[in-house]
Amino acid sequence: MKPLPIRLRLTLWYCAMFAAAGVLLSVSNWWMLKRSLKATEYHELQERVEDVQLLLMQLGPHASVESLQQRLAEIYQIKDDGKYLQVLDQDGNWIYRSRRMIDEGLLPGVPGLLPPEGTLVEFHQGTRFVLALTYPIHANGRAYSVQTGLALNKSMVLLSAFGQKLFLLTPAVLILAAVGGHFMSRKALAPVAAIATEARRINDRNLDIRLPISPTKDEISDLSQTLNQMLERVESGVRSIRDFTANAAHELRTPLALIRTEVEVALSMTSRSAEEYREACQHVQLESVRMTGLIDGLLMLARVDSGNETLRFESIDANHLVRQTGEKWKTSMLQALLDFYVELTPEPVFVSGDSDGLQRLLTILLDNALHYTQPGGSVNLCVTCEDNRVLFTVADTGIGIAPEHQTRVFDRFYRVDRTRGRTFRGAGLGLALARWIAEKHGTTLSLKSTVGEGSSFSFGLCAVSTAPQSNSEATEYSLSRS
Ligand code: ADP
Numbered sequence: 166m167k168p169l170p171i172r173l174r175l176t177l178w179y180c181a182m183f184a185a186a187g188v189l190l191s192v193s194n195w196w197m198l199k200r201s202l203k204a205t206e207y208h209e210l211q212e213r214v215e216d217v218q219l220l221l222m223q224l225g226p227h228a229s230v231e232s233l234q235q236r237l238a239e240i241y242q243i244k245d246d247g248k249y250l251q252v253l254d255q256d257g258n259w260i261y262r263s264r265r266m267i268d269e270g271l272l273p274g275v276p277g278l279l280p281p282e283g284t285l286v287e288f289h290q291g292t293r294f295v296l297a298l299t300y301p302i303h304a305n306g307r308a309y310s311v312q313t314g315l316a317l318n319k320s321m322v323l324l325s326a327f328g329q330k331l332f333l334l335t336p337a338v339l340i341l342a343a344v345g346g347h348f349m350s351r352k353a354l355a356p357v358a359a360i361a362t363e364a365r366r367i368n369d370r371n372l373d374i375r376l377p378i379s380p381t382k383d384e385i386s387d388l389s390q391t392l393n394q395m396l397e398r399v400e401s402g403v404r405s406i407r408d409f410t411a412n413a414a415h416e417l418r419t420p421l422a423l424i425r426t427e428v429e430v431a432l433s434m435t436s437r438s439a440e441e442y443r444e445a446c447q448h449v450q451l452e453s454v455r456m457t458g459l460i461d462g463l464l465m466l467a468r469v470d471s472g473n474e475t476l477r478f479e480s481i482d483a484n485h486l487v488r489q490t491g492e493k494w495k496t497s498m499l500q501a502l503l504d505f506y507v508e509l510t511p512e513p514v515f516v517s518g519d520s521d522g523l524q525r526l527l528t529i530l531l532d533n534a535l536h537y538t539q540p541g542g543s544v545n546l547c548v549t550c551e552d553n554r555v556l557f558t559v560a561d562t563g564i565g566i567a568p569e570h571q572t573r574v575f576d577r578f579y580r581v582d583r584t585r586g587r588t589f590r591g592a593g594l595g596l597a598l599a600r601w602i603a604e605k606h607g608t609t610l611s612l613k614s615t616v617g618e619g620s621s622f623s624f625g626l627c628a629v630s631t632a633p634q635s636n637s638e639a640t641e642y643s644l645s646r647s
Pocket residue numbers: 529533534537561563564565566574575579580581582590591592593594595596597620
């Protein structure tokens with residue numbers, strides 16, 4: 166079954182609760198009225214019995230049965246409370262018996278056998294509904310049974326009139342409950358409606374709008390706050406996508422413009438030597454290589470963002486990884502006139518990681534070290550192991566990074582200074598990628614750097630005990646220019 170809308174459900178709940186409370190109140194009122202009427206009637210009957218007892222006592226211990234009969238008849242035949250009255254003494258003599266009691270034929274019972282609190286009995290007589298109390302009394306040393314009754318018609322009429330009025334009020338209570346329920350549900354849902362109205366306005370062009378937060382600290386203000394926090398995350402996500410697109414376009418524009426200029430110049434000149442054409446082609450090739458690198462980086466980051474870039478973890482020989490990477494960079498370092506040292510641990514150590522990913526990370530760091538270190542400087546790639554922690558470090562004696570740039574160099578497209586370094590290169594994506602690889606390995610890429618002295622990038626991984634298939638010899642060697 167399709168669930169009802171929340172406003173209708175709230176209305177029905179309010180209505181049901183309001184109506185249930187109304188019915189409960191009416192029934193309890195009716196019941197309490199009935200009980201207090203009963204208590205009043207009992208009390209009234211008891212007072213009548215006490216009147217009879219008082220009278221018998223006033224007549225004294227020596228009054229004969231006949232005189233008692235005469236006196237009670239004088240008093241009660243004309244009194245209303247004598248209509249349902251009969252008095253029997255302990256010897257079975259009727260002291261008084263009203264016409265109505267004779268007609269009913271009720272017998273009060275022997276005084277000695279009656280319970281001290283008396284007994285109640287109800288009976289119909291004609292149109293009357295009578296409640297009678299039979300009570301044992303003592304007067305002047307003699308015991309009597311007094312039975313006195315009361316027509317309940319008045320209290321019954323009162324009770325039924327009250328019940329009828331309550332019953333007639335029921336539809337009014339229900340209507341009131343429905344209207345009240347509707348009003349209350351509207352009031353309760355008003356802040357939600359306000360949030361919905363504001364949320365409907367938000368689109369990708371005005372993500373800076375925030376939802377209203379009610380001043381009361383309740384679930385609704387919690388909801389607004391949570392949605393606002395979500396909007397903040399969405400806004401920053403969209404902003405970074407826009408920045409990424411704008412930066413990527415900007416970065417691609419430069420090499421493309423250079424290629425275009427180069428080609429246009431080559432075409433505009435009528436007679437050019439083969440050497441000049443070769444030079445132009447070399448420039449075009451250089452820029453194409455740069456563009457390919459940039460596009461590779463962009464693709465990799467796009468895959469990272471979409472979650473498609475996954476790492477395959479395995480047990481890796483740390484020395485083997487470092488030595489292999491070092492071998493690849495040996496020639497470039499020598500060509501750049503840099504001393505290149507590779508340090509390994511004396512004992513074999515293993516880490517859990519993605520071999521390609523870690524190689525890529527080290528490659529990014531070594532590439533930067535190569536480009537930001539002046540000829541004659543040195544680059545150190547080393548792996549050490551301490552307290553079950555394997556630390557990979559790439560240190561150089563290059564230009565260094567000023568403190569204000571040290572956290573920002575890990576941001577995408579961030580470059581300290583385009584004109585610094587050996588060549589104009591890179592789009593500022595390398596360290597962003599390196600940081601992502603480190604994070605995926607559960608570690609952080611940290612940087613220590615002093616301007617003019619050099620930089621050192623490092624990350625630590627937990628040592629694992631499982632040995633990989635490939636065997637490695639633990640050693641230390643340097644790849645120096647000399
Ligand atoms: P790029 O491709 O420009 O090198 P990176 O993300 O790898 O991009 O580096 C960002 C910036 O950090 C570089 O432009 C450079 O200014 C600075 N940087 C990175 N590594 C070093 C280093 N070893 N020495 C000095 N500066 C560095």
